Amino acid sequence: MxxxxxxxxxxxxxxxxxxxxxxxxxxxxxxxxxxxxPERQKSADIKVGIYMEDNSSYGEAFLDDLAEANSLYYFYTVSNQEKLLSDIKSGYAECGFYIPDSFFEAFISGDYNNKIKLYVIPSTTLANAISETLFASVISSCSKDILVEGTKMYNYKDELSDRMDAYLEGDELFRVISATDGSYDYKTTDYHIDxxxxxxxxxxxxxxxxxxxxxxxxxxxxxxxxxxxxxxxxxxxxxxxxxxxxxxxxxxxxxxxxxxxxxxxxxxxxxxxxxxxxxxxxxxxxxxxxxxxxxxxxxxxxxxxxxxxxxxxx
Amino acid sequence: MSKAGLFINLIRSDFKRLKKYLPSLFISVILILTFLSAAGIYISKNIYKTNTYETVRIAYYLDEDGDERYINFAVDYLSTMKSMRETSNIIEVNSIEEGYDLLDKKEVLFFIYLPAGFYEGIMTGHNPVVNLVVRDNDSIAAYITNELFLSLGRYLTVAQAAIYSAIDTSWVHEMSDDEVARVNNLSNKVFFEKVAAKDSVINVVEATSENNYSIKKHYEAAAIMLSLFFMAFILIPYMQSRSAGTIHKLKLMHIGNLHIFISNLLTAAVSLYLVYIPCYIAISFLNEHIHIAGLITVIPAISVIAVIVALAGSLSKSAFSGNLILLFTAITIAYIGGAIIPAAMLPKVVQSLSGYMPGRYILAHIAYSLFG
Structure with a gap:
């Protein structure tokens, strides 16, 4: 008691x-x-941030090419490097690319010191696979000038360009046909903030x-x-x-x-x-x-x- | 004695009292720093580790009549590519049946069948059909690998278009055979060189750095910041150890709370600076780098910590409540300042507060003082 x-x-x-x-x-x-x-929805899509400092016509062509590539990855541009890093660190983006000023010009001329920065964190696993998609667009967007610069056929620039367009639009070239059906259906998951x-x-x-x-x-x-x-x-x-x-x-x-x-x-x-x-x-x-x-x-x-x-x- | 003289005497006597506390301050700072550094190193290694994709196994079959030399060169090239190495595991099979068998047994996700004369076909523009068979075209792994093949295929498509255009143009302009061969070689070479330059053009950078310091250095600086804050567990009892009688006497001599606070602040700042020195030496030794100017540049950070400690010590009713207030204040300041979790991982509301709180600046100053 x-x-x-x-x-x-x-x-x-x-x-x-x-x-x-x-x-x-x-x-x-x-x-x-x-x-x-209320439950929130989160998409499982793989986002990739791009911060472009190269404002040349190549840069625009590159972004257009990337947008048309119908990629599995969702490429989006950010307005500054801090935002790019913040998105990667917070896990919003799988990885991020920083494309420096005059990158394309230097790349075409064979100067590889003006590098693209690929930002990753330890949980990033697809950075190198993603960089293949991005790099294919880099090559594609400046291929005509690479050819002119590489063959020194400066006098035939327009001609080369027209022929390349014709080939790329035609069906004579080697092409890999997608083995998967359509675009990937990213599942959106419902979650609670705990x-x-x-x-x-x-x-x-x-x-x-x-x-x-x-x-x-x-x-x-x-x-x-x-x-x-x-x-x-x-x-x-x-x-x-x-x-x-x-x-x-x-x-x-x-x-x-x-x-x-x-x-x-x-x-x-x-x-x-x-x-x-x-x-x-x-x-x-x-x-x-x-x-x-x-x-x-x-x-x-x-x-x-x-x-x-x-x-x-x- | 004048009021100023009394005030100086108060400071002098406080410093004399502080001597007794110095050994426990040094021992505590080493213990807390060791504990917090260990926790920091563990967090720095684990905070980003989530969300990994599995490697995809790919089988390929090369027709016996194929251009083995070129195909093997291509497979070796693919296998050494970073993107392929990290995403896939490529194995050769001896027959088409074996490839399909591995698909059925779910041992591979993709099976590629390269027909005879593949290389020659590409070079002459016949473009033989490559069979790309996927076991499960619903999985994300299948889509990732498929996109990888599509990208690699695009290199070839663009290069082919360029080479054909160059050769056509040289023919149209009736260039000599040698000139056409030269153009052919140059266009082949330049595209091969550009594709091969991928790994040297893309520089992989760890984005985990905080304020330009590696995540490990960030947590080392955070451990020092918190260790200095937690010296309050000794400094606050020291500040509170003046008896009520002494405080009453001081008040009779017009030495009020503000004087006591200033004296507390000075002793806190000096003692924090003293305990910072072994921390500075330990971290400099660990990183094999010493930043001499750091002994000066750390002063603003230490001063801010000293103000917070002196406020907790002077305003709290007891040493215990002062210690608890400081424990939670320090953790809150460190959390909002991004010292516990990297700033980008904090909730958006907390991130927006970060710029108005001292934690971020204290941490940046300490990191600069340690690592330059």
């Missing part, structure tokens, strides 16, 4: 903290809002346990429990930690139900609460003074935050 009464008193003390209650209500509220947010509720609850349970112990230490240092025997003090200490953990755990379970998490996630939350209770009690045998706790607790919290974050990107 005495334990029950103490539990009630400590719980009342926890629930008297308005900020804490607001935070718990906010978590439930946010979970509910996220649950009922709140990382599991990780958040895990962090809060650990923090609550530590703060529960901290408030016990502060009270004990004010000699409130000096008259009690050691086993009674242990019970009170456990109750401090337990009453701090319980509301967050309950909120975690409610959120897991709202978010339609599986039973195993709910069990994980409960198991985590038990583990935090036990480990905080173990910690209480190691660190007994609030002066040390003041320095150590933020360190522990920092380590926990980093571990949870690192775990979430695995």
């Amino acid at each position: 005495k334990i029950y009464n103490r539990f009630i008193v400590l719980s009342k003390r926890i629930f008297s903290k308005k900020l804490y209650i607001c935070m718990l209500i906010l978590i439930i509220g946010l979970t509910t809002v996220y649950k009922f947010l 709140l990382h509720i599991y990780e958040l609850i895990l962090l809060l349970i650990i923090f609550s346990g530590l703060l529960g112990y901290y408030s016990y230490v502060k009270d004990a240092e004010e000699s409130i429990y000096i008259a009690l025997r050691s086993p009674d003090r242990f019970v009170i200490k456990t109750l401090y930690i337990l009453t701090a953990i319980l509301p967050v755990t309950l909120v975690g379970v409610i959120c897991a139900i709202i978010a339609s998490y599986s039973v195993s996630v709910i069990l994980n939350i409960l198991l985590c609460a038990v583990l935090v209770l036990v480990s905080t009690i173990i910690l209480s045998f190691i660190i007994k003074k609030s002066t040390y706790l003041t320095k150590v607790l933020p360190m522990i919290m920092l380590i926990v935050i980093v571990m949870v974050f690192v775990g979430s990107i695995r």
